[in-house]
Amino acid sequence: MADPTKTAAELLVECLAEQGTDRIFTVPGESFLAVLDALHERSEIETITCRQEGGVAFMACADGAMTQKPGIAFVTRGPGATNASIGVHVAHQDSQPMILFVGDVDRAMRDREGFQEIDFSAFFGPICKWAARIDDAARIPEYIARAYSVAISGRPGPVVLALPEDMLCDQVDAALAPRPPVTRPAQAACPDAMQALFALIADAASPIAIIGGAGWNAKARDHFQRFAESIGLPVATAFRRQDAISPSSPVFAGNLGYGPNPKLVARVKNADLVLAVGARLGEATTDGYTVPPLEHPDQLLVHVHPDPEELGRVYRTELALCCAVDEFAETAALWEDHTVIPFDAGAEAHAEWEAWATHSPADAPPALDMGACVSAMRAALSPDAIICNGAGNFSGWWHRYWRYEGLPTQLAPTAGAMGYGVPAAVAAALRHPERQIVAIAGDGDFLMNGQELATAVQYGANLLVLVVDNSAYGTIRMHQEREYPGRVSATRLSNPDFATLGASFGSWSATATTTEEFTDALAEALTRQGLRLIHMKIDIEQLAASGATISGLRAKA
Template sequence: MTMSAGHLIVKTLEAQGVRRVYAVPGESYLDVLDGLHDSAIHTVVTRHEGGAGFMALAEGRLGSIPGVAMVTRGPGAANAFIALHTAWQDATAMVLFVGLIPQSDRGRASFQEFSLDGWFATTTKGVFVLDDEHQAGDLVARALRLAASGRPGPVVIGLPEDVLIRLTDASVPGVLPLPDSAPSTTGINMFTSMLSGAKQPMIVVGGDGWDQATSTALADFAVKAHVPILSDWRAYDIIDHDEPAYAGWLGYGRSERAVAALKESDLLIFLGCTRTDVLSEGYQAALECPTIVVIDDAELVGHAGRLDVHLHTSPASFVPALPDATNVRGSRDGDWSKRLRQEQLSFARPGADGGEGVDLGIAFEALERTLDHDCIITYGAGNATLWGHRYLSHHGPKSLVGPRNGAMGLSVPAAVAAGIMHPGRQVVAICGDGDFFMNAQELAVSFAHGGAPLIVVVDNGIFGTIVDHQQHKYPNRPSGTSMENPDFAQWMQSFGGHGELVTSTEDFEPALERALKSGLPAVLHLKTDPKTMGPGTVAHAAANSAEVFSA
């Protein structure tokens, strides 16, 4: 069947199981947009390319195949760059299509021309340009496979506008299978031997692609084997927080006891992640501890310190191959696991923070009581998220999206995408005032394409994370970290959504109930005390006057 290369791209996406693409339209890929006109694929038109990229990233993390975004050349590609960097550092599968100038215009500084490879080669798994219309389908299938295989990540495909309209008789390719990475018998035997001899082992889980069956099986094994499980930074949804093996997380906002336990361990098992700077307290903790890494990444990107065994496989392949838990328990009596579990339960117990405005310790206790068991929670960057990480529970994989690279502006687009993907399921975004307004415009997409996310905006009028660092390194000298905000509730109401400005703690829970019952996209704008920083931060402990936090 003869069709244009642009239409073949759409047919290939359909065949690969893609259900949504997130796009800002551009004249450089009009033929692809024309193909989408009659397609079953849902084209979600976003308001900014950064929002489109973040939505595709959320799709990749919450779904089973890479998320897909489409943007135009030059400025559009530049705006989408933040999502690529996030997907690269977070190891999340996504594919970005970028419309390009015609082939004949290359190298002439033509309108919006740029070097696709020069921009993206260091932050993607692959950069491709469609220069042969007959390869359109194969290139798309290859890109989706590359994004999802091994260590997941972003792939970029450039689409010259003149190539897209050329006709081809090439057929639609089938789905390319991912590599089979079953664990070896030798590797399992080494794992069994090392775990059997350990007195205080620890499993650290991370990465994307976990499913409920793998999560439950690992938690059952850990309980019987007397091994506590901690998670990577912003991978808290991998293990149900009600599981007795779950003992918290490592990385930003973690408890001091989690760090102490890391240093006390005599065997670290990283499952789906590596020992990065974040997990090792800036390359300072437990670098020489005996270490097993189980990850489907031959290069072990980001791993620091000792490595005794590398099992080149995925959690989904490794967990079913685990030995009988009673055979690897050794002489452990369970006290190690029980102690870490109790310490995490104590750490996750909310308490009042004090200060003016909304007390976030009390507010997040109300959130924890109110939110559905299967709620999806999305986060931006900044200290405002620390209350959520500490006090809000997750009960299964694919219920959290947050930027592990610390990118601001993810919370709202991720929540919008989650609402579109899972209609009827509760979706809540936790963000600071700075993070919220970086991509707040994407809430308009919910009104156009469905979903009713609740956005909780913590407004302290400052860039809290940077203030925390300033107070540590340049005490009592705030500079460039304050901001003035509008009434976000009124702003949301102007869209036709539900918005409430909450200025006192006692008003929060009733406002929360009204927002959830409204059935509309909603914003709760919480005015908080800038002196009350995220739990565990430097500034929270050191603050003794409002002067530190004012402009």
Template sequence: MMTFPTSLPIAEVVADLLVEAGVRRIYTVPGESFLPLLEAFESHKDLRLISTRHEGGAAFMAEADAKLTGKPAVVMATRGVGAANLSIGMHTAHQDSTPMLALIGHVETAHLGNEGFQELDLEHFLGHVSTWSTTVHRSDRVADTVARALVRATTGRPGPATVALPSDVLEGMTSPVGPMVRVRPSIASPADAERVTRLLAEARRPVIIAGQGTRHRSLVAVAQTFGAGVYTAFRRQDYFPNDDGHYLGHLTLGTPPQILAALDDADVVLVLGERLDEVTTQTYTRPTLSTQVVHIHPDPAVFGVHQQAEIAIAADPAEFCEQLLTSARNEDQNAQDDWWRDGHTAYLEIAEASAAPAPSGALHPGRAIAAVQSVASPDTIVTNDAGNFSIYLHRQWKFQHERTQAAPISGAMGYAVPAAIGASLAFPDRSVLGVAGDGGFLMTAMELETAVREGTQVKILVLQNGLYGTIAMHQRATGRRISACDIADVDLAGLARSLGAHAITCADEESLPTAAQDLMFHDGPAVLVVKTDPDAIAPGRSFSTMGDGQ
């Protein structure tokens, strides 16, 4: 007869629990306050423990991993200093609705509240960027608290959950925990699905805003059935195939008026899995008040934050699409009306214009994006940093497959390199490209050491123009002096080589095709640094045409 242990080391119980929840990778900068966890995770056959160069990099890796897999990733740090460093990645996970678990080593329970070494009120400090945050005070509560945090991180609107663990509560033995609670996604009632079906069938110009939780197959079928045009929410471009004729474009920073025209003219807007953030709504001005809005999201807390919807349903977006298709039956009279074609044509024209050569003859950032995409496989995972360079990427890159984009809705700099590493660790057989400006690259370039040591295949494209371009553009546009935006002409390729990566520098368009191939086909981590024209500050904008700042 088989027997089961009645008591195991606490850290081993936590490790088994994480595996049961689907966790496979843990990202950390090691600390002395959680030594039992480090040992248990390193020893577990189904877990991979990744040591990183900075807690912020660890959190960005975990965020991209979880965003692309849909499974929670774990990040660990020690006490106040580690928590402060990783908070930028947790803020990104919070704003991006990404499931994540943060396990933070804490001072001993006997010293809590005395401002012990590196002490911080972790529960409240990280509570502002967490879906749920708590401190464990008893050893026998560690495992069930971690289980509860995993549920809170993955249900409703996903996000990071925080568990602070005083070092002494991780010592000793405990009983294995029972099966985790499995929360099924909410399903709309048949009556609600039929009501939305009728509204879409009667609409003259229906539009869909695709966000988190949608799936290509069912969403394409819904667009075809109801004759709808489809936008993707901010940095959710991989949630609808960009080469589909129903695609109207990306609701992003500085969205051109031609792209917004179909949204402004829509009579019904179906919002799927999107909380209607500031950028997607173009500073809370869309959908317009004259538009009937149907809002579908798993978490009812996102409804009515800045705009009321005619119909708001707490439901899983992918399941709701299936319900619409079932309810629609043969109701496809709008499918023959291809009103969305003009919008798709406008999207294609703007994408092409973004890659046009610079009038000055200098190397244009759009040309670098085009050169790399021309040799990248269509299912390449693309991560990107914050900055004006990303506008070129978002306008030009055609995301044709699901799970091919990891980009920070939070707008965090320093994301691209560690995010690419997290993506590569999650999908070792996929091509992964990180895109950054020189400012963002210099923030987290040291994580290339992690990429090399862990045997990843990450590729990084750096567009080097020698300044914080977004801020400089805003300063020039408002007549202010350009201040604090300069970046030295650093040998970025040399920096990458010193960390073990292959690196190439390109300063002219003629050598771009060869450099792009060298980047994407190199066996191992590689970096391509493209020295771009600093005058080309954004698609259709240049410093030379914006007037002189003083």
């Protein structure tokens, strides 16, 4: 006779499978051994074993960004959870769906500060959408369905669920069934609000759109691009949301954030109407809430966002539309309004971006010219290659000169977290094995999660890693030289031979100290499969794609 019961862990895994989970990322822990055992029987869910919980959470965050479904991570209590918290913070600030499951102490041990005990609701509450603990195994279907719903609804984001170790071994009624798959509710744009929007556009002389962010997907991209092109509306992307529109669109105006085109900044400041769609208008996108300014008496702001709490929270908004960005974009593209006369500004802004985003060699270029290297990559790689990077001024060359043609093609944390690029690239290579995947990391950035090269090799990930080595925490050094010129403190780095390090993981590796060496190494790397790494050695003087140098900063200071 069949056993009328099953374990809570088995029920949990059934619920994950019902919601469409096909991959989880983990560093195993004794606190959730029952879940690992239940996963043993579920071939439809691939378990990816990582080397550090920060890498686990970054992979889950990146997977959620690519699929628009919650990326799933499992870690153990205490150090496992605290290591993983960086990925939760990124998922929160990046508005990406993710669920972190944390194996926890037994229920009878709670509130004694037992081994590795943390109050996870208090710890994670400020950086996630919902943090809870499942004490009653019979409520697992309820909690899992709610976690998926919360993660993808409104402004997407992370959810954290603590799993007491003893609860996972409870026997539950076998009749307890997973709940039906959760889907994102459609939030249509209000017709009256759309009418008001088109009236504002018709009255505008110099409008601009800022797009990308919460819930942005292929539908939003296609429809918004069609709408903007139909009226000649210049379109800028929010910080690290450059794949929100095709760069070949005749109205694409470039990206905001760090090191933007000065002409684009001036265009946003001089606009009489700003249409922000999906973007939170956070500090990085707006250059400290100045582009556009918080107070904008000569400028109207229309803000479209799926979360009502975001509308009017920071910026004074003349017209706020709470709706899904893809539903808004589709409505805008299909709206018939004959009062809007197409603008010339879209084509003008695109021409300005083309000039800014096209690399021109300097009269005396550095030995390893980063702009030229990006140009070589554009010539050699597919337009839909996925570029993954963490934090550091090394990323500025790709933000300026790379063309993020497909969606998704940019996996980069708007939270500015170091160590994101390599784990994100591993997740991308597993999710899109048919595409070219590139991880770009600075030397300091790489060593925060470079151990995930082992994960890449273990699962046969096909990806290229570029390590840009200037032997410094370059971004901090840049700020340091501006504020305290000539007084270097705590920003120098002593680095390993990254090519040798990569080879020790099983990677094909090469070192480039000149542009020609990089071009040759790239060509060789593209003839190979699996993990490949190029160690790019550059001078600290090459600070950013804007052309800033250490000596230049000292002179200005």
